[in-house]
Amino acid sequence: MKEQLTGAQALIRALEHENVEVMFGLPGGCILPAYDPLLESSIRHILVRHEQGAGHMAEGYAHVTGRPGVAMVTSGPAATNLVTPLCDAYMDSIPMVGITGQVPTAAIGTDAFQECDTVGITRSITKHNELVMNAQDIPMVVRQAFHIATTGRPGPTLIDIPKDVLQNSMDWYWPSDDEVLDSLPGYRPNVKGHTKMIKEAARLILAARQPILYVGGGVLKARAADALRELAELTQIPVVTTLMARGAFPDSHPLCLGMPGMHGTATAVTAMQKSDLLIALGSRFDDRVTGKVSGFAPDAKIIHVDIDPAEQGKVRRPDVPIVGDCRLVIEEMIKALKDLLQSGEQQADVGPWRSRVSGWREQFPLAYDQSEAGAALKPQFCLEKLRDGAPDGTIVVSGVGQHQMWTSQYWNFEEPYTWVNSGGLGTMGFAVPAAIGAKVGRPDKTVWAVDGDGCFQMTAQELVTASLEKIPVKIAILNNSYLGMVRQWQEMFYGERYSEVNLSGTLPDFVKWAEAMGCVGIRVDDPQEAEAAIDKANSINDRPVVVDFRVAEDEKVFPMVPAGQSNDEILLHHSQNARREFLR
């Protein structure tokens, strides 16, 4: 005889069958039935202070573990609070499963208390979503949601379950892999690249004199960092790692040019502009990377490897499109290259190109003006100290803005999955909850969040969650008392007309706030104090730590390609302007 369960029991058991170890959430009216069987479950539930926090925690967890993050919240306002994390996960291809309560089926469409059209609202920001109308369907819908979230191009899925469906009884079953596939006839991601295209790509690679490996987040999603390294070393082709791919290739590697794009290194930006072949691996020609598309890498042929066929030709038409999983395709590409080399083909000499690139790297390192004695701290200085003091393998998380760009620039990323940030959506407030999720996923690692004072004030309440749940994250606020990136744009592009951008240099008191949330709070005003504060923070492992670095308010991020301009128009740090012609 089949075992009878309630829909709620089936939901929790289905999550256990999907090997969910932890979920982030906050209960309320319509999801209440699901919280009851949770009491007997092996799943750890982390009670957040705001549903947006649950979503970003699930994302942070997924970023560092590669496993789907799970967030469970109630209907209406809770579901709308989950919208931002879902959209964030959609833009950055993060595997995540959202579970929302819904008003009882009979009340749907009546504007019932805490009702909203959750599947309608989230349709365009999830890879797939489903309103479950029958308790019997719950196991299949859960399996589909996890399957879709984690395969192909990963992304968020959402399951919306009315309260009565959670309460109704069902006969427990667990669908087989084949049953799941049969239920999704329209979902068959292509993972294996086309052999002929891969061979064609190998030929182009051997013929290129100025090639660049343009590596995006897809390489991390495909767990292809080892394959990428083998490809780069075999061909001696320099590598740029986009904001979403930092850590996919070690920054210390002689072939690594760092980050391209609006605030990328002058070397990475220029090398792409001058390239004759861009090998795009899991990258999507984002506007922050290409600058003005018509002026982007004008002489380059394009090999575009992506598991999502819709990315190919979306921005720039590839000469060789390859639809497939980056790891599998890169491995096949390496084989094809070796075959060609063994059959006597020769690779074009990339030596002159590499020395030209090295020249740029020597001439145009990242640069900032050290602060004079008694003057305010420099954010870049704080990052150098944080980086140098961090234990090996530290995971660094950031919010969105100047501090994010400086972190990406100044941190040394040596391993994959040590960098967590909001790239596509640019969600301010991402850092604190995402760092908590990352620490939950990798409790063995030190997790530093580098945050801005504007970002911190959006989601700081989750540090209460972290204190109570004993999740000892460390937060470095680069506090310039401004919405720094907005200030930078107003200074540079709006004639220094500062509009609604100052956040106050006195309020809040971040140390007191940290302490009120159960954290250790430390304030740093002087460069001399930075190292000691960082050492102290690194030594605390029983609670969260917040370090409030009071940094110079007028510091700007360089290099910079102004929005909408060609990458050739890159603005350098003033100390490098005189040698600009070397970039020609």
Place this chain on the structure above:
Amino acid sequence: MSGNNPYGQDSRHHVLSVLVQNRPGVLARVSALFARRGYNIFSLAVAPTEHADYSRITIVVDLESAPLEQMTKQLFKLVDVVRISELDPRHSVERELIMATVKVSPEQRGQLVELTNIFEAKILSVGTDALTVSLDGSPSAIDDFMTALNQYGIVESQRTGLVALPKLDRAASSRTEKSPQGKAS
């Protein structure tokens, strides 16, 4: 709707035949995708197929708004979309239905009945000073019929939008079939 013969011969318009799983919200997913990506739909017809699990949506898309390739790739990303065929007007059979209520005086009624016979249209309803007629045919026949009716004055009309299937004799070459194996992620 603009212009003469909006379908077929005009290269701006292409016909997509989209097989979808017959599930709640599937039409909303398809239309929301077009709206979200800024693609224009010229006409759209949807109904269940011979197989209860599937519906077929025939969409006439306007290529001014985006390249066809990007539209179909984005459409493929919807989990409920099983197959997309682009139907070439030269190798497919196309039909559309129009119903129109036309103002007509008793003296003119005879002319209108004759016109209806010429087009092989049907008279569905007769009023004292109006007739409701219907015609199914190729989009260009519908256009011609509408032009003819306009002389009398159309009170109200409704076109169904195009539906189409590949021509049988040349079925193999008539559509660019995107098999599920080529599905987007």
